Amino acid sequence: QVQLQESGPGLVKPSQTLSLTCTVSGGSISSGSYYWIWIRQPAGKGLEWIGRIYTTGSTNYNPSLKSRVTISVDTSKNQFSLKLSSVTAADTAVYYCARSVGDYYDSSVRRWFDPWGQGTLVTVSS
């Protein structure tokens, strides 16, 4: 079955750019009508949706982060990536990648997140 794995630096300096990659195994990132998602969770807090990308490259971002976020996809490597610029301590969190699956309902698509990667902790500190 499909599995996701996050990778990237665990420590980023303030004002720099956080860069993470999610590698998809067990299936092609290009197959099916899936979105690929980034979500984060500060320690002891709830979940925040960062954004998503379709295999065509179409993206949607959380307006709260939109000015700093870029999500891209590399179908040749079966990976998608997150870049978050101008980071501060408030960006310290566990970052998860996930797949967004859906079904057709009443002329629209209901979606949910499954599976998820195991998560990677990114600390912003000098």
Add this chain to the structure above:
Amino acid sequence: DIQMTQSPSSLSASVGDRVTITCRASQSISSYLNWYQQKPGKAPKLLIYAASSLQGGVPSRFSGSESGTDFTLTISSLQPEDFATYYCQQSYSIPRTFGQGTKVEIK
């Protein structure tokens, strides 16, 4: 953004208890509501999608229902492995948003 409000924020229960967690959306989201379980140090795991559909491999003691903008996750008979934090999430509009979580603890 659509606000998702869960209640309670935490609860204590015993093995075998029936547990109910509620999630209220700030506007109508039809059945665009999912539930996840998260254990410490682990990624969230999908339990229920589209308000009431049980994800494959999830025990049948978990169920979901909806009534207007109120959604309910029910665990019919709490098991030791069910002690965790539960999150609801709406997929009606962008940005996707989650409830603040409900922590289920051992009584």
